[in-house]
Amino acid sequence: EDQVTQSPEALRLQEGESSSLNCSYTVSGLRGLFWYRQDPGKGPEFLFTLYSAGEEKEKERLKATLTKKESFLHITAPKPEDSATYLCAVQGNTDKLIFGTGTRLQVFP
Amino acid sequence: DAGITQSPRHKVTETGTPVTLRCHQTENHRYMYWYRQDPGHGLRLIHYSYGVKDTDKGEVSDGYSVSRSKTEDFLLTLESATSSQTSVYFCAISDLALAQGANYGYTFGSGTRLTVV
Numbered sequence: 318e319d320q321v322t323q324s325p326e327a328l329r330l331q332e333g334e335s336s337s338l339n340c341s342y343t344v345s346g347l348r349g350l351f352w353y354r355q356d357p358g359k360g361p362e363f364l365f366t367l368y369s370a371g372e373e374k375e376k377e378r379l380k381a382t383l384t385k386k387e388s389f390l391h392i393t394a395p396k397p398e399d400s401a402t403y404l405c406a407v408q409g410n411t412d413k414l415i416f417g418t419g420t421r422l423q424v425f426p
Numbered sequence: 427d428a429g430i431t432q433s434p435r436h437k438v439t440e441t442g443t444p445v446t447l448r449c450h451q452t453e454n455h456r457y458m459y460w461y462r463q464d465p466g467h468g469l470r471l472i473h474y475s476y477g478v479k480d481t482d483k484g485e486v487s488d489g490y491s492v493s494r495s496k497t498e499d500f501l502l503t504l505e506s507a508t509s510s511q512t513s514v515y516f517c518a519i520s521d522l523a524l525a526q527g528a529n530y531g532y533t534f535g536s537g538t539r540l541t542v543v
Contacts, residue, residue, distance in 0.1 A: 351531040360516050360534030361469075404532065406467070411461075413484070414532060418468040 319344045319409050323417035330364040330424050338390040338420045341404030395424045429453045432535040436496040445504040447538050449517030457520045462513040507542045
């Protein structure tokens with residue numbers, strides 16, 4: 318059974334304090350691992366897709382990496398506007414996305 | 427946003443009444459999905475559609491039905507609403523025909539907050 322576990326559930330950072338969010342997964346035939354950002358009262362917004370172990374992608378202060386068992390979302394020198402819930406999802410042979418429960422990030426000035 | 431709208435945005439209904447939520451897209455994507463999002467459970471798939479009149483069940487389909495008579499519209503119906511169906515419902519679209527390396531996963535709507543009292 319495809320499964321995604323995200324940790325920590327919540328993370329509080331001071332502005333400029335870098336950290337990482339973890340996404341552990343089990344999936345049959347990984348077709349893609351996705352990171353989304355979700356702001357309160359809104360739908361998830363696409364950030365990255367990773368396809369194979371060793372792949373990395375960057376966008377502003379965010380960098381996503383992928384191994385055969387987990388993905389990390391690294392946040393470098395975060396700002397208050399990076400506060401959001403970050404969701405991880407995997408797509409396997411079933412073609413459907415399986416989501417984790419998310420990490421709620423709060424960045425304080 | 428990528429041309430996907432959900433209606434209504436908020437709804438309060440009584441236990442036992444039928445409720446229909448609408449998802450409308452202007453992207454001509456083949457695939458459409460209904461998810462519910464609850465604290466501690468994340469996003470869970472209710473039903474999905476892979477074409478007009480082609481639908482299938484997700485992991486939490488009991489008590490829900492769907493219909494897709496046009497490419498652009500995907501309706502979710504709660505036959506007889508229960509308090510356990512109080513949730514935020516998200517519609518999503520995708521085009522799996524995108525070439526490898528251009529898969530952006532799903533595009534989500536803004537959600538419908540449903541309260542069953």
